[in-house]
Each structure stands twice: as structure tokens, then as C-alpha cells.
Amino acid sequence: MRNSDVGKELMTIEANGDQIFHEIHVDALLEGISQQDKTNLRVNGVIDLLFYDINGKISGDAGKWCILDYKLIKDPTNPNNFKKYKKQLYLYKKVLEAWKPNEAGKVGLWIATAGKEVWLSDK
Secondary structure, three states, X not given: OOOOHHHHHHHHHXXXXXXXXXXXXXXXXXXXXXXXXXXEEEEEEEEEEEEEEOOOOOOOOXXXXXXXXXXXXXXXXXXXXXXXXXXXXXXXXXXXXXXXXXXXXXXXXXXXXXXXXXXXXXX
């Protein structure tokens, strides 16, 4: 990751003393995720990388907190391989939105086998 464009930008963020966190343990209760669903959901997991993309050079989402989760995917050219991680990242983003309203940015995967990031849409 260190040799990629994203890795270089992340190292710059870290060197500048800006906000970047590794291995964030999440244990949160989300209340009524949607208007139709009034049930509560406990989210428990680990966010591999949480960073504040101050200038948007990494995610294109300037001034937002972004999440990258590390994955090993055999065929990174097949978008269907990302679908199973979308719910996990969506829930992490919901936790982030509860913690930092209006500051949650993009979520994505760092595909170690391809040496690149894939940003997931909210849809």
C-alpha cells in the first residue's frame, strides 16, 4: 500500500499529524437505521483505516471522514466480489454518521491483491 498513490497520501496525512487511525474497534448500537425500521442493531467489528481526507486527494470527499477496509479478493476485476462487503461498510458508515454528523465521507476497500482502492457507492 505504501507505494500506491493512496498510500503516499495517507503517509503525508500521518506525517503532518493529521487525523488517521488504524484498527478502530467498533461496538455501537444503531437505533432505527431507516424510517421504516424502528429496530435497533448492534454493530461490532474493526474499521481497518479511518482518516480525515482534509483536501479530498484520496477519496475526492474533502473535509470528510473516510473508511478503507483491507481485503484479499482473488478477482478484483469482478465487481460482484465487492457486494458482500458493502453491508459491512454501510454499517460502519452509519456508526460514523452517528459519531460525526455531516462529516462521514466515502467508504471503500483496499484490495491488497490488486494494490488499489475501490470506493463503494451508497446505492
